[in-house]
Amino acid sequence: MSDSAREVTERYINLYRNVPAARPGVCHICHSGPNDSSYAVCDGCRDTMKNVRRPTRHVVPVSLCVKRDDQLYDIVSRSGIQSQRRLGPDRTAFLAATISRFYSAHALCLKRVAGGDFTMVTTVPSTRSGEPLPAFHPMPKAIRMIAALKDLYRPVLWPGVGAAVVGPRESNEDAFEVMGRIDGKVVLLVDDIFVTGAHVQSAASALHRAGAASVTVLVVARLINPKHNRANNTIWTQACAEPFSFDRCCLCSTP
Numbered sequence: 001m002s003d004s005a006r007e008v009t010e011r012y013i014n015l016y017r018n019v020p021a022a023r024p025g026v027c028h029i030c031h032s033g034p035n036d037s038s039y040a041v042c043d044g045c046r047d048t049m050k051n052v053r054r055p056t057r058h059v060v061p062v063s064l065c066v067k068r069d070d071q072l073y074d075i076v077s078r079s080g081i082q083s084q085r086r087l088g089p090d091r092t093a094f095l096a097a098t099i100s101r102f103y104s105a106h107a108l109c110l111k112r113v114a115g116g117d118f119t120m121v122t123t124v125p126s127t128r129s130g131e132p133l134p135a136f137h138p139m140p141k142a143i144r145m146i147a148a149l150k151d152l153y154r155p156v157l158w159p160g161v162g163a164a165v166v167g168p169r170e171s172n173e174d175a176f177e178v179m180g181r182i183d184g185k186v187v188l189l190v191d192d193i194f195v196t197g198a199h200v201q202s203a204a205s206a207l208h209r210a211g212a213a214s215v216t217v218l219v220v221a222r223l224i225n226p227k228h229n230r231a232n233n234t235i236w237t238q239a240c241a242e243p244f245s246f247d248r249c250c251l252c253s254t255p
């Protein structure tokens with residue numbers, strides 16, 4: 001991790017919120033709150049995983065975020081022209097710094113669930129048609145700023161015939177296509193924000209279909225709605241009550 005990654009993330013350290021480890025009341029996939037705390041998986045993950053043939057069970061968010069009055073959400077979700085008008089950090093530099101610092105602290109946690117060293121890093125492309133990809137998706141640029149990941153980066157995913165129908169909870173087997181075969185690759189799939197997982201689960205299934213040995217998803221922010229159910233409320237209240245630390249993650253902290 002570079003000194004600038006530490007500097008940027010320290011400057012905005014108060015924006016991050018710790019992601020809880022999987023436990024009763026915390027979804028084992030995305031770490032949000034299930035409707036019933038006896039469920040291991042939340043209703044969003046249940047839906048997005050059942051729509052595709054080969055979803056992944058490994059989703060690792062760096063931070064939680066919420067939609068209202070949350071600067072992390074504003075930074076991570078802002079797009080294109082809008083971002084240039086608003087104050088705050090450069091979005092691409094912020095994403096790169098966050099991923100860089102998290103990866104340098106938790107590469108072993110990620111590799112443990114992946115089943116080995118990563119042999120490919122990729123990102124989820126925009127599925128909005130008619131929009132120039134680079135303007136709306138800073139993630140490829142962010143990955144190229146991270147020394148530990150840039151040499152493994154391959155932009156293999158492209159919108160497929162089912163891209164237009166991906167929506168909240170609507171993952172789709174044909175949403176993405178993979179350019180060529182990626183047999184045996186241990187893939188780290190990086191994205192900015194996880195809402196229901198429709199995009200990353202569609203992408204994970206496409207990567208598996210093309211031969212990936214495993215797909216581990218690293219997202220900067222997991223968006224939750226504390227009003228959705230009691231478990232989400234508990235998770236968010238707890239996350240706001242404690243200081244954030246890059247020394248722990250949802251894989252290595254104790255539940």
Ligand SMILES: [Zn+2]
Pocket residue numbers: 027028029030031032041042043044045046
């Ligand atoms: Zn979930």
Ligand SMILES: [Zn+2]
Pocket residue numbers: 105106109248249250251252253
């Ligand atoms: Zn960890």
